[in-house]
Amino acid sequence: MTIEQIKGNIINLHNELPIGVKLVAVSKFHPIEALLAAYDGGQRLFGESRAQEIGQKHSLMPSDVQWHFIGHLQSNKVRQIVPYVSLIHSIDSEKLLRCVDAEARRIGRIVDVLLQLHVAKETTKYGLTIDECRALVDNGVTDELKNVRICGVMGMATNTEDEAEIGREFHEIRSTFDVLKDTHFRKVDCFDTVSMGMSEDYHIAVAEGTTMVRIGTTIFGEREY
Protein backbone atom coordinates (compact mmCIF):
# COMPACT_ATOMS: atom_id res chain seq x y z
CA MET A 1 0.00 0.00 0.00
CA THR A 2 1.14 3.55 -0.67
CA ILE A 3 1.00 6.33 1.92
CA GLU A 4 -2.05 7.79 0.17
CA GLN A 5 -3.82 4.42 0.10
CA ILE A 6 -3.26 3.85 3.81
CA LYS A 7 -4.61 7.29 4.62
CA GLY A 8 -7.62 6.63 2.38
CA ASN A 9 -8.26 3.24 4.00
CA ILE A 10 -8.39 4.85 7.42
CA ILE A 11 -10.79 7.53 6.27
CA ASN A 12 -13.03 4.93 4.59
CA LEU A 13 -13.11 2.70 7.67
CA HIS A 14 -13.93 5.63 9.95
CA ASN A 15 -16.82 6.47 7.64
CA GLU A 16 -17.99 2.89 7.37
CA LEU A 17 -17.90 1.77 10.99
CA PRO A 18 -21.03 2.56 13.00
CA ILE A 19 -20.83 5.13 15.80
CA GLY A 20 -19.79 3.29 18.93
CA VAL A 21 -17.34 0.96 17.18
CA LYS A 22 -13.73 2.00 17.72
CA LEU A 23 -11.03 1.19 15.21
CA VAL A 24 -7.69 -0.18 16.35
CA ALA A 25 -5.20 -0.01 13.46
CA VAL A 26 -3.08 -3.14 13.80
CA SER A 27 0.33 -1.94 12.72
CA LYS A 28 2.51 -4.90 13.76
CA PHE A 29 5.41 -5.53 11.35
CA HIS A 30 4.70 -2.31 9.44
CA PRO A 31 7.22 0.54 9.28
CA ILE A 32 6.74 3.89 10.99
CA GLU A 33 5.95 5.61 7.64
CA ALA A 34 2.85 3.45 7.35
CA LEU A 35 1.75 4.34 10.87
CA LEU A 36 2.30 8.04 10.17
CA ALA A 37 0.12 7.77 7.06
CA ALA A 38 -2.67 6.28 9.19
CA TYR A 39 -2.12 9.01 11.78
CA ASP A 40 -2.47 11.55 9.00
CA GLY A 41 -5.83 10.00 8.15
CA GLY A 42 -6.96 10.68 11.73
CA GLN A 43 -6.07 7.36 13.37
CA ARG A 44 -4.97 7.48 17.02
CA LEU A 45 -5.40 3.90 18.30
CA PHE A 46 -2.69 1.49 17.20
CA GLY A 47 -2.40 -2.20 18.02
CA GLU A 48 0.87 -4.10 18.31
CA SER A 49 1.61 -7.68 19.29
CA ARG A 50 5.28 -7.60 20.22
CA ALA A 51 6.63 -5.88 23.32
CA GLN A 52 9.84 -4.67 21.70
CA GLU A 53 8.05 -3.21 18.69
CA ILE A 54 5.66 -1.15 20.84
CA GLY A 55 8.64 0.26 22.74
CA GLN A 56 10.43 1.33 19.57
CA LYS A 57 7.41 2.74 17.75
CA HIS A 58 6.13 4.56 20.82
CA SER A 59 9.13 6.87 20.85
CA LEU A 60 8.82 7.63 17.11
CA MET A 61 5.12 8.51 16.96
CA PRO A 62 3.26 11.62 18.16
CA SER A 63 2.44 11.52 21.86
CA ASP A 64 -1.34 11.50 21.42
CA VAL A 65 -1.23 7.98 19.95
CA GLN A 66 -2.76 5.30 22.20
CA TRP A 67 -1.01 1.94 22.11
CA HIS A 68 -2.95 -1.28 22.48
CA PHE A 69 -1.27 -4.60 23.07
CA ILE A 70 -3.22 -7.30 21.23
CA GLY A 71 -0.95 -10.36 21.02
CA HIS A 72 -0.11 -13.15 23.40
CA LEU A 73 1.76 -11.55 26.31
CA GLN A 74 4.40 -13.41 28.26
CA SER A 75 4.88 -12.43 31.89
CA ASN A 76 8.53 -11.62 31.30
CA LYS A 77 7.54 -8.97 28.69
CA VAL A 78 5.03 -7.17 30.90
CA ARG A 79 7.61 -4.75 32.29
CA GLN A 80 8.50 -3.59 28.78
CA ILE A 81 4.98 -2.56 27.80
CA VAL A 82 3.29 -1.33 31.00
CA PRO A 83 4.77 2.20 30.79
CA TYR A 84 3.35 2.84 27.28
CA VAL A 85 0.26 0.74 26.86
CA SER A 86 -3.24 2.20 27.16
CA LEU A 87 -5.14 -1.11 26.78
CA ILE A 88 -4.01 -4.74 26.95
CA HIS A 89 -6.54 -6.87 25.02
CA SER A 90 -4.98 -10.24 25.76
CA ILE A 91 -5.23 -11.16 29.44
CA ASP A 92 -5.49 -14.93 29.19
CA SER A 93 -4.61 -16.13 32.70
CA GLU A 94 -4.87 -15.10 36.33
CA LYS A 95 -1.11 -15.21 36.52
CA LEU A 96 -0.76 -12.66 33.72
CA LEU A 97 -3.41 -10.40 35.23
CA ARG A 98 -1.58 -10.44 38.58
CA CYS A 99 1.70 -9.77 36.85
CA VAL A 100 0.34 -6.69 35.01
CA ASP A 101 -1.19 -5.44 38.27
CA ALA A 102 2.07 -5.83 40.16
CA GLU A 103 4.09 -4.05 37.49
CA ALA A 104 1.53 -1.25 37.18
CA ARG A 105 1.64 -0.77 40.96
CA ARG A 106 5.42 -0.69 40.90
CA ILE A 107 5.47 2.26 38.50
CA GLY A 108 2.34 3.94 39.90
CA ARG A 109 -0.03 3.34 37.00
CA ILE A 110 -3.48 1.88 36.54
CA VAL A 111 -3.63 -0.17 33.35
CA ASP A 112 -6.81 -0.93 31.41
CA VAL A 113 -7.20 -4.54 30.30
CA LEU A 114 -9.61 -6.90 28.55
CA LEU A 115 -10.14 -10.55 29.39
CA GLN A 116 -9.41 -12.66 26.30
CA LEU A 117 -11.96 -15.40 25.70
CA HIS A 118 -11.21 -18.58 23.82
CA VAL A 119 -14.23 -19.50 21.72
CA ALA A 120 -12.57 -20.51 18.43
CA LYS A 121 -12.23 -24.12 17.32
CA GLU A 122 -8.45 -23.89 16.93
CA THR A 123 -6.50 -25.03 19.97
CA THR A 124 -3.68 -22.67 19.00
CA LYS A 125 -5.59 -19.56 19.99
CA TYR A 126 -5.02 -18.27 23.51
CA GLY A 127 -7.65 -17.20 25.98
CA LEU A 128 -9.77 -18.09 28.97
CA THR A 129 -12.71 -20.42 28.55
CA ILE A 130 -15.98 -18.81 29.49
CA ASP A 131 -15.98 -20.83 32.73
CA GLU A 132 -12.45 -19.74 33.59
CA CYS A 133 -13.41 -16.13 32.93
CA ARG A 134 -16.46 -16.37 35.18
CA ALA A 135 -14.41 -18.02 37.91
CA LEU A 136 -11.80 -15.26 37.79
CA VAL A 137 -14.50 -12.64 38.25
CA ASP A 138 -16.64 -14.59 40.76
CA ASN A 139 -13.63 -15.44 42.95
CA GLY A 140 -13.03 -11.75 43.43
CA VAL A 141 -9.64 -11.65 41.74
CA THR A 142 -10.58 -8.78 39.47
CA ASP A 143 -11.84 -6.74 42.45
CA GLU A 144 -8.83 -7.46 44.57
CA LEU A 145 -6.31 -6.06 42.08
CA LYS A 146 -6.25 -2.27 42.27
CA ASN A 147 -3.81 -1.39 39.49
CA VAL A 148 -5.70 -3.01 36.63
CA ARG A 149 -9.13 -1.92 35.41
CA ILE A 150 -11.18 -4.61 33.70
CA CYS A 151 -12.76 -2.83 30.71
CA GLY A 152 -14.37 -5.75 28.88
CA VAL A 153 -13.61 -8.82 26.80
CA MET A 154 -11.75 -9.68 23.62
CA GLY A 155 -11.97 -12.68 21.33
CA MET A 156 -11.11 -14.15 17.96
CA ALA A 157 -13.28 -16.33 15.77
CA THR A 158 -12.14 -19.50 14.05
CA ASN A 159 -10.32 -18.90 10.79
CA THR A 160 -12.99 -20.38 8.52
CA GLU A 161 -15.14 -19.56 5.48
CA ASP A 162 -18.18 -20.60 7.48
CA GLU A 163 -19.74 -17.24 8.30
CA ALA A 164 -22.48 -18.81 10.41
CA GLU A 165 -19.83 -20.37 12.65
CA ILE A 166 -17.99 -17.02 12.95
CA GLY A 167 -21.30 -15.35 13.79
CA ARG A 168 -22.03 -17.95 16.52
CA GLU A 169 -18.61 -17.42 18.08
CA PHE A 170 -18.90 -13.63 18.09
CA HIS A 171 -22.39 -14.01 19.53
CA GLU A 172 -20.94 -16.08 22.36
CA ILE A 173 -18.34 -13.42 23.12
CA ARG A 174 -20.94 -10.66 23.11
CA SER A 175 -23.32 -12.70 25.31
CA THR A 176 -20.56 -13.36 27.82
CA PHE A 177 -19.88 -9.63 27.96
CA ASP A 178 -23.60 -8.92 28.46
CA VAL A 179 -23.88 -11.40 31.33
CA LEU A 180 -20.83 -9.92 33.06
CA LYS A 181 -22.13 -6.41 32.49
CA ASP A 182 -25.55 -7.28 33.92
CA THR A 183 -24.09 -8.95 37.00
CA HIS A 184 -20.63 -8.31 38.39
CA PHE A 185 -19.82 -5.16 36.40
CA ARG A 186 -23.28 -3.56 36.56
CA LYS A 187 -21.97 -0.48 38.34
CA VAL A 188 -18.60 -0.36 36.62
CA ASP A 189 -18.82 2.30 33.90
CA CYS A 190 -15.49 1.47 32.34
CA PHE A 191 -16.60 -2.11 31.63
CA ASP A 192 -17.83 -1.22 28.15
CA THR A 193 -15.64 -2.90 25.55
CA VAL A 194 -16.12 -5.93 23.31
CA SER A 195 -13.02 -6.26 21.13
CA MET A 196 -13.78 -8.55 18.20
CA GLY A 197 -13.43 -8.42 14.41
CA MET A 198 -10.39 -8.38 12.12
CA SER A 199 -9.94 -7.70 8.38
CA GLU A 200 -11.68 -10.89 7.27
CA ASP A 201 -14.57 -10.91 9.70
CA TYR A 202 -15.22 -7.42 11.06
CA HIS A 203 -18.51 -7.09 9.15
CA ILE A 204 -19.82 -10.09 11.07
CA ALA A 205 -18.45 -8.72 14.34
CA VAL A 206 -20.27 -5.41 13.74
CA ALA A 207 -23.52 -7.32 13.15
CA GLU A 208 -22.96 -9.23 16.42
CA GLY A 209 -22.39 -6.12 18.52
CA THR A 210 -18.65 -5.46 18.67
CA THR A 211 -17.50 -2.14 20.12
CA MET A 212 -13.88 -2.34 18.96
CA VAL A 213 -12.42 -3.87 15.78
CA ARG A 214 -8.73 -4.69 15.29
CA ILE A 215 -7.87 -4.25 11.62
CA GLY A 216 -4.44 -4.63 10.03
CA THR A 217 -4.30 -6.05 6.51
CA THR A 218 -7.25 -4.02 5.16
CA ILE A 219 -5.44 -0.83 6.17
CA PHE A 220 -1.76 -1.57 5.63
CA GLY A 221 -1.70 -4.53 3.21
CA GLU A 222 -0.05 -7.89 3.81
CA ARG A 223 2.57 -8.14 6.54
CA GLU A 224 6.09 -9.29 5.75
CA TYR A 225 7.20 -11.39 8.68
Ligand SMILES: *Cc1c(COP(=O)(O)O)cnc(C)c1O
Ligand atom coordinates in the same frame (compact mmCIF):
# COMPACT_ATOMS: atom_id res chain seq x y z
C1 LIG B 1 -2.72 -9.45 13.66
C2 LIG B 1 -3.94 -9.36 14.50
C3 LIG B 1 -5.09 -8.67 14.06
C4 LIG B 1 -5.21 -8.03 12.68
O1 LIG B 1 -5.43 -8.99 11.70
P1 LIG B 1 -5.75 -8.58 10.17
O2 LIG B 1 -6.26 -9.86 9.60
O3 LIG B 1 -4.46 -8.16 9.56
O4 LIG B 1 -6.77 -7.51 10.19
C5 LIG B 1 -6.16 -8.57 14.93
N1 LIG B 1 -6.13 -9.13 16.16
C6 LIG B 1 -5.07 -9.81 16.62
C7 LIG B 1 -5.11 -10.40 17.97
C8 LIG B 1 -3.95 -9.96 15.80
O5 LIG B 1 -2.89 -10.65 16.26
